[in-house]
Amino acid sequence: MANSLHCTDSTSSLDPASLLPHAPPMVLLDTIVRWDSDGIVCLSRSHLAADNPLREGGHLSVFAGVEYAAQAMAAHNRLLADDGAPPRKGFLAVASKVTALAQNPDQGLDQWPETLTIEAWVIAQTRDSSMYQFRLSVEDKPVLEGQLTAVLSSG
Secondary structure, rough: OOOOOOOOOOOOOOOHHHOOOOOOOOHHHHHEEEEEEEEEEEEEHHHHHOOOOOEEEOOOOHHHHHHHHHHHHHHHHHHOOOOOOOOOOOEEEEEEEEEOOOOOOOOHHOOOOEEEEEEEEEEEOOOOEEEEEEEEEEOOOEEEEEEEEEEEEOO
């Protein structure tokens, strides 16, 4: 896993919702901190929201972090496209090497009151698919990491 993203583009004014094919409350990312051609860093506090759509029985599994990473991937792909077209819908085809890194693997994302940092780095990319490595962390402590492959719709 790469250590951290070294970016040249600052994106403090970008609204992640404008880059994703989701509608609230499914937009989980709050802020894009930085991005470049290799990856993206986002922040979120939506894991603490009582109406988070990924909650089951009032609990938010650490593995819900896969959706946070998938949204970071989608936002990054959209930033790279820069073609003015609306966001393309896609689906997560493969999640691999996904590992919960918390001391207690039963600990949910909602048990950390701090802001989540979501980092995603491009491994491979074509016009219609992409593979990324990702890491979610809280105060520089890794919580979840793995690899995701997504496929985009043709239109």
